[in-house]
Amino acid sequence: MNTRSTHAPIIRMVEIQKHFGSVIALAGVSVDVYPGECHCLLGDNGAGKSTFIKTMSGVHKPTSGEIFFEDQPMHFEDPRDAIAAGIATVHQHLAMIPLMSVSRNFFMGNEPLKKVGPLKLFDHDYANRVTMEEMRKMGINLRGPDQAVGTLSGGERQTVAIARAVHFGAKVLILDEPTSALGVRQTANVLATIDKVRKQDIAVVFITHNVRHAMAVGDRFTVLNRGKTLGTAQRGQITPEELQDLMAGGQELVKLEGSLGGTV
Secondary structure, three states: OOOOOOOOOOEEEEEEEEEEOOEEEEEEEEEEEOOOOEEEEEOOOOOOHHHHHHHHOOOOOOOEEEEEEOOEEOOOOOHHHHHHHOEEEEOOOOOOOOOOEHHHHHOOOOOOEEEEOOEEEEOHHHHHHHHHHHHHHOOOOOOOOOOEHHHOOHHHHHHHHHHHHHHOOOOEEEEEOOOOOOOHHHHHHHHHHHHHHHOOOOEEEEEEOOHHHHHHHOOEEEEEEOOEEEEEEEOOOOOHHHHHHHHOOHHHHHHHHHHOOOOO
16 A cells, blocks of 8 residues: 555654664664555664664654654653554563453553442443454454453464554554564464554554565565665565565675675
């Protein structure tokens, strides 16, 4: 889906640098993210992906550079400001309590309350109804809203977290390696969920080191290597092999091979 002809970027990161003392984690990252697209950020371990998403989501303040959210300079004091603005992050290690029900986890921190006399109690009926509806929209049919999260598959748990973020108003959904520990079928389910989310005009930033998964749903692809972006390509402009080479520093390897007469 290409919406750039009708939309301005919802997030623009311009020459972002992030230093931790003498360590340079980001060395000039520039990325645009548009509503209704899945923008894949690819990179190997240590490329700077974690620092990138923490900077985008308000955890880290950039050392230099500018971030614009909905055309306004972004100055979030902490992640709560980012969440309130509509930037939601689903981390690889989900913040869920396995023994609690799906509906309880769905509304954790945003509990719906009903008044019973002088008391305010958790509104189970509302929470159960909304949880079932939202999960059904994402293609997951639960046995019931009281099903323990710990009984769900990894892909279904990812979908709970994604559905929760969408329900509570996410405009930008950052997914941190959502498919890294999943089997083939569960990965397919999560990728299908990503497709459903972007069709709601929500911007999806898909962090991954798996080129195959990125190519399945991505509209644009940005490669991060040693804290720098190596450019952004649209779907159809780059092959999986070229993406893989960029992630591995392939350009440098080609130069090295040439200088050694092909004996790398």
